Amino acid sequence: MISLGLDVGSRTIVLVAMDEGIADSVILETGVNPLRRCQELLAERSYQKLVITGYGRHLVSSALGGETVSEIRSYAVGAKYLYPDCCTVIDVGGQDCKVTLLSAEGEMLKFEMNDRCAAGSGKFLEVMSKTLEVDIGGFSDLALGASRVVHINSLCTVFAESEVVSLISRGVESSAIAMALHEAIAARITSMVRRIGARDRVVFAGGAALNKCLCRLVSEKLDIEITVPPEPQIVGALGAALIAKAGAHFQNAVIEETKPRAFK
């Protein structure tokens, strides 16, 4: 039996197919027509069950069918599958940052998510790397080569960009600016992690986890070892595929007996 997990994110669309284990995974750019992208992705495939997560989940599920699950839950399920002792999940994606605390059994206990803007997200890194004229892959290496410390105070993508411009105009080299930007976003992520009260093991997933400098800074600031899965971008789709495989109806579920009430 093939179960599919589809993570329709703001920057990437990820598909994970599962049989007994992970059978296949695909990562594509979301582009301007995510629905068509998803249709193309699914066209050639035969599968028994599909669960969709990510920003576009409602759009895609209303057009193509399939249950939906929030990316907060799918990341939790995916991380727990890869690392059964995982208790904290950091997911920094295209347009937001989420931190989720899990019980030993994998239930979500608490989560934090940044508000509306792109501060502290992958988009922030992307915009800033463009300003410094490096591609997103080389941004981390540039920062790691910094030889002095400067600070960026603003986390707002718009304000930070003007801070960067003023640092450039003062002749500060781009490696130091890149490092300052990484520091700023790492501070934002770690304050969210602290707020929630992180517990070992901490798994860092999502596209921004591909950035080595960011992983190192988050680990240093939290003074805790951080686990980055070999393919951090597929964790959400993996979680969705696992939910599809388990056949659990997470959305609009009718589970009267098992549902705890705060007050009966």
Next chain:
Amino acid sequence: MTTTDNRQMWEELGIDLKKHDMLMNALPPIYKEIYLSQKSRPKGMGFFDFVVGDIHGIRVQELRQHAKNGTIVVATYCVFVPDEIILAAEAIPVGLCAGAQFSVPIAEEVLPRNTCALIKSSFGFKLGRICPYVQTSHLIVGETTCDGKKKMFEILSESHPVYVMEVPNKKTQLSRELWRGEVKSFKDVIEKKTGNKITADKLAKATKLVNDRRRALQRLYKARQSNPVPISGKDALLVTQVSFYDDVSRCIQQVNALCDELEKRIADGKGVFPSNAPRILISGSPMAIPNWKLHHILETAGAVVVCEESCTGTRMFSDLVPETGGTLEEQIKAIADRYIQIHCACFTPNEERLDDILRLAREYKVDGIVHYNLQFCHTYANEAVKVERALAKEGIPLLRVETDYSDEDAGQLRTRIDAFLEMIRR
């Protein structure tokens, strides 16, 4: 009344017709999607659909008619302004809405952007001349429940008669005395504005009337304690919102008629959501018409909102003014003492609000609480820290949401709410 009559009236009121048309054209599709798409709505909501369907028409026409006959229309923004005083002077209180994104960019031409949406929306309605209620009113009564509003009223007073009541920030004896003085001064202001003397008899009658509206709304909220719930959170919120500006006697009649129907539904075990739908209490900032954003996201995600601990909810009507009568002085004191009991975050300390939230959570058998904070409302945002701690102690799940009237964060909100519901459903 026909559309042509409305247009003529708006023109006479000095409404910016071009902008106003845009606003009026935007509302019906939104209302259709959010309200009319709901299943098995109570028949009694028909009245409220009608009122919203002609939101700037028939009620404004009524108010204008009264104004032409010499009645004073007093516009208010806050549950601290005592309607009893206004009604006792044979004037008409009208709660202004200030819940639309439409007027926010207009306000931002003058006010700082990092001001809460409620303030910007209300200011923009006046500045842009798109609210016929403001235009019809003879006086706007403001209050000092937040610094942003306080300063906005100063600027607003350049284009409309404004009177500001001072709401103290503590509940000490000294503060209570200040507030009693404020209510008394307000009486003098209204008497002067209307030319009508407020007598003990008139005030007792007005008190009874406003209490009857509170009783009707209490009855509505009581019905929401049932499971399955006989009315959606969206519909109940709309009833509360409309009660701010509708004729008081008609409002009482309509709400009670609706409650008759809801109580019948409860007796028959009929509901609008399955009995296992997560029951949510929303606590925090007020939601003025047409701000239905959070309720809509929650209820399309499978949850049901069963109570609002807010100024467009329990804070508006949960306490009555004692109807003991007595002299004018005694009655004014009773009114002042009732209003200062409102647990607004402008007070320090405000521990009673925490007690209220816990009590309501129990009474409405909620599965989780969403703390709703209008962005840049610092009092509620900071008080949320204490709410979070109090709820953690009781093991009640909480989701904190900070947002405004725009739709730009709808996707993020939906993600949080989906995850929150997945968490409390587990």
